[in-house]
Amino acid sequence: MSPTPQVKRLQPVDVSAQTTKTRILDAAEELFMEHGFEATSLRLITTAAGVNLAAANYHFGSKEELFQAVLTRRLDPMNRQRMDLLESFEAAAGGHTLSCDKILSAMFIPALKLARDKETGGQNFLRLLGRAYADPAPFIRDFLSQQYHEMIARFRTAFAKALPHLPKDELSWRLHFVMGALSYTLAGSDVLKMIAQYQPDEADNDELLLSRLAPFLAAGLMAPATTSGSVHQMFQEAG
Amino acid sequence: MSPTPQVKRLQPVDVSAQTTKTRILDAAEELFMEHGFEATSLRLITTAAGVNLAAANYHFGSKEELFQAVLTRRLDPMNRQRMDLLESFEAAAGGHTLSCDKILSAMFIPALKLARDKETGGQNFLRLLGRAYADPAPFIRDFLSQQYHEMIARFRTAFAKALPHLPKDELSWRLHFVMGALSYTLAGSDVLKMIAQYQPDEADNDELLLSRLAPFLAAGLMAPATTSGSVHQMFQEAG
């Protein structure tokens, strides 16, 4: 079933290897996006890719590592785009401080581009990413933690300049809320049934979705710092 | 290994059934909280409960239904408390409109109570709930959608009064963001490594966590409505 290598010269090993590896990667990405990590079996992936079951473990070591490879292939370029875009915004602003909206757009735009540039799957990859971001599996959390570390650090300093009044730890929390809301929104296309008034046209339009999320998050970021014990007080009042 | 029924009279069937059923439920809750749904096997649960593997399927039908039973036992009372608290706030306010903070506290306080009232597991149940809220499995999404429907509808009308300027569909989106940020925050205790400056004391303190989330969400809810195409414009500018 596997294609026989036609050209044996000029790195024939690499060529044949990349072909099989890429086919597994493509099939895995599509199936992971559709069914999620746990519900997608290696047998389904390798069958769809037209390769042997053991080939997946040979090239990627395990199902978990295959999943990480699927994510890295698109996540790494996207986060680099985010940092580059932020840097270009800062350069264009000269000495001026960037607004929260502008910084947020540096996070959103590369995600939107990713959703569009890829004719196939691109729209759904963000959902896969959002689900992964909320996945309880430690190997996923650790992997994403490592992947996002540099980008988050870069954006935190940008937000710190835009929000000088905000305490450092408060900003860390709010960045956490931002990342959570973003990933959750991207992941939760079908949770909208919970909210009702569900409009399929809107839900499929990531641009419209993010254009609603952006002002929500910007306002949250710019809110005054927490007054200590405010919830505690409410808790006491309610008995 | 299973306890032999000592009293055969007075509904012996129900007594023995509830005992086994409860033991499975308790063991399942603890293990689901610790390892998540997929990573927890029925064999582990039934072994911990000291019952036979088949007993779980007999009493609950499937692993999925067992999981739903675990969630329902605590979720149903919590959502009822939320609605009751909101109603008492409205009654206390007379004809006055409730503030967003007040409405949000009606959502948060029952969650905090749940986290505390139960000596065992209570602190971690909210994390299990948050993870379930973001789980891609359809049976979980459908279940929670049904569980939350009444409460969400109730709170939407409350927010609609507090935010009369906000279009209906915009409010629906923001409620979605609120629920997402809340559940994600409760679920993501260990994602904080991503943000760094991690302080274990704070992360374990749900009250402090929610006291930081509340003003963030309130500000987002009260933000001016989306100007159509704002993100689209930014997207064009960035090329």
Next chain:
DNA sequence: GTCTATACCACGATAGAC
């Protein structure tokens, strides 16, 4: 080095004896 065939063990589920 790549790829295949195959075996192994754990899982969820179920039928049937008690």
Next chain:
DNA sequence: GTCTATCGTGGTATAGAC
């Protein structure tokens, strides 16, 4: 109600073909 036995499927490891 409970238990044993068993089925089909899952991820994984490995021996050996090319």
